[in-house]
Amino acid sequence: MEWFDKFRKKAYELHKKGKISMVSTGPNHSAYKEKEDAKIHVRYICPHCGHKDELYEDLGFPYKVKCSQCRKIVWKTKIQKKRGRKKKE
Ligand SMILES: [Zn+2]
Secondary structure, three states, X not given: OHHHHHHHHHHHHHHHOOOEEEEEEOOOEEEEEEOOOOOEEEEEEOXXXXXXXXXXXXXXXXXXXXXXXXXOEEEEOOOOOOOOOOOOO
């Protein structure tokens, strides 16, 4: 989708310039955070109602984005569990 592609391209260009500290893309969202900026840029297409929106907010980690129309979760950071790995090392 062009609307998404443009956003991802912009994120990629900023990334090449070393201006980005976080990038996340998925089937329903695309997000990035510039260095020295507390806010993150997010574009999403709600998988529940199809609503499209753009955010520029200070979300804080772990990131969680809700659809502004139906209030359902569009994107949530998956926190990796590190349990069980220590024993092997
Ligand atoms: Zn929705």
